[in-house]
Amino acid sequence: MVDDLPRLAQADDYMRYGRQMILDDFGLQGQLQLQNSSVVVIGAGGLGCPALQYLAAAGVGRLGIIDHDVVELSNLQRQILHTDKTIDTPKAESAAQAIAALNPRVTVDVHPTALDSSNALSILAPYDVILDCTDNAPTRYLLSDSAVRLKKPLVSGAAQKFDGQLCVYNLGDDGPCYRCIFPKPPASEMAGSCEETGILGAVTGIIGNLQALETIKLITGLHDGKASLLLFSALSVPPFRTVKLRSRKPTCAACGIEGQKIGSVEETDYVAFCGGARPNWLERGLEAGRPESRIYVKELKSIIESERKHTIIDVRPRTEFGICRLPRSTSVPLNILLANPAPHLPSDKSCQVFVVCRLGNDSQIAVDAITAMDADLIVKDVVGGLRAWSNEIDPTFPVY
Numbered sequence: 289m290v291d292d293l294p295r296l297a298q299a300d301d302y303m304r305y306g307r308q309m310i311l312d313d314f315g316l317q318g319q320l321q322l323q324n325s326s327v328v329v330i331g332a333g334g335l336g337c338p339a340l341q342y343l344a345a346a347g348v349g350r351l352g353i354i355d356h357d358v359v360e361l362s363n364l365q366r367q368i369l370h371t372d373k374t375i376d377t378p379k380a381e382s383a384a385q386a387i388a389a390l391n392p393r394v395t396v397d398v399h400p401t402a403l404d405s406s407n408a409l410s411i412l413a414p415y416d417v418i419l420d421c422t423d424n425a426p427t428r429y430l431l432s433d434s435a436v437r438l439k440k441p442l443v444s445g446a447a448q449k450f451d452g453q454l455c456v457y458n459l460g461d462d463g464p465c466y467r468c469i470f471p472k473p474p475a476s477e478m479a480g481s482c483e484e485t486g487i488l489g490a491v492t493g494i495i496g497n498l499q500a501l502e503t504i505k506l507i508t509g510l511h512d513g514k515a516s517l518l519l520f521s522a523l524s525v526p527p528f529r530t531v532k533l534r535s536r537k538p539t540c541a542a543c544g545i546e547g548q549k550i551g552s553v554e555e556t557d558y559v560a561f562c563g564g565a566r567p568n569w570l571e572r573g574l575e576a577g578r579p580e581s582r583i584y585v586k587e588l589k590s591i592i593e594s595e596r597k598h599t600i601i602d603v604r605p606r607t608e609f610g611i612c613r614l615p616r617s618t619s620v621p622l623n624i625l626l627a628n629p630a631p632h633l634p635s636d637k638s639c640q641v642f643v644v645c646r647l648g649n650d651s652q653i654a655v656d657a658i659t660a661m662d663a664d665l666i667v668k669d670v671v672g673g674l675r676a677w678s679n680e681i682d683p684t685f686p687v688y
């Protein structure tokens with residue numbers, strides 16, 4: 289006897305997804321909706337990995353993974369689909385391999401490319417739901433404007449340090465878009481990467497999981513359709529807060545009823561809109577005309593060994609000073625030094641001052657400030673910072 293119910297693709301799918309299919313309001317219908325759905329995840333990093341993992345396990349039929357980057361050792365602390373074995377592999381490829389091992393039912397589209405205004409609409413168009421798991425403002429605006437154009441919900445996550453944020457934009461007919469809430473991009477100094485600001489892996493895990501959950505609710509009709517911004521702070525009690533959001537802003541440049549004020553996605557320069565490329569301090573190199581205010585690590589080593597009068601000031605945050613440091617260096621975090629350099633400098637003008645930091649950027653700022661205050665002092669920044677010390681002088685010196 290044959291019943292008239294629709295069937296999942298494979299007989300053992302009933303066993304695989306049984307634990308969620310028996311949930312009231314989910315049922316066979318919910319599983320079929322997942323099986324027939326497609327989701328695209330931009331960024332297979334800290335947020336994208338847990339989001340992809342739960343979406344794949346739950347049985348989303350098609351997953352698109354977009355990421356232009358390759359897996360690095362420093363990613364593994366939180367980007368849990370990648371492993372030691374996939375270091376140097378494109379992240380989109382590495383994530384696809386992990387998903388295939390977890391749930392071979394899922395069709396995965398691998399896009400090892402950077403999403404930009406030229407390719408966004410065509411890459412995103414085939415999918416039902418878009419997940420923003422990236423880490424930079426230009427891509428957030430690009431994704432929001434694309435989602436508005438394509439009339440698709442955008443499940444957006446963000447995480448930094450101990451904190452995270454989650455929001456579904458473009459919900460239904462009148463849910464706000466990212467521009468409704470954040471019409472202007474953040475100041476570029478606020479937008480530090482995980483490498484600069486730090487991030488606890490479990491925090492990205494929480495936000496990425498919530499992105500998967502919101503997506504599953506959207507696809508299976510369990511979402512209440514109300515827009516809210518969820519704020520998570522691991523060190524606060526309680527750690528979760530929710531802010532209700534107003535509906536679409538009539539004046540919004542992207543989704544407002546007063547018509548689109550921004551140009552087409554294809555014609556918009558999102559990097560310029562967000563204040564241009566962030567300064568690449570790593571490439572700043574020797575400042576023209578001031579080579580006397582810099583010292584290379586080899587020369588620093590010989591000065592340390594010669595025991596000529598000198599002092600080494602380390603301007604990294606105290607926590608980083610607690611991870612590794614040069615012998616006999618003194619910790620004066622950059623903000624403290626900039627506030628008032630004088631108390632931290634030697635009174636003996638024949639004592640040279642060397643300023644060191646992690647990569648050789650903050651030390652340049654510190655040297656500029658000290659020189660402006662005391663022109664008689666010999667003060668130099670250590671080119672390339674502690675990273676150069678590790679690369680060129682002492683390979684056992686920790687790199688982080």
Ligand SMILES: Nc1ncnc2c1ncn2[C@@H]1O[C@H](COP(=O)(O)OP(=O)(O)OP(=O)(O)O)[C@@H](O)[C@H]1O
Nearest residue numbers: 331333334355356357402403422423427481482483
């Ligand atoms: N426009 C884009 N197109 C494709 N992938 C993007 C885009 N913007 C950001 N990403 C990807 O989003 C991911 C963000 O994840 P995350 O910040 O956890 O990783 P990360 O950049 O490797 O971190 P870290 O700052 O430690 O180097 C990265 O893998 C990055 O390559």
Ligand SMILES: [Zn+2]
Nearest residue numbers: 465468540543
């Ligand atoms: Zn809007």
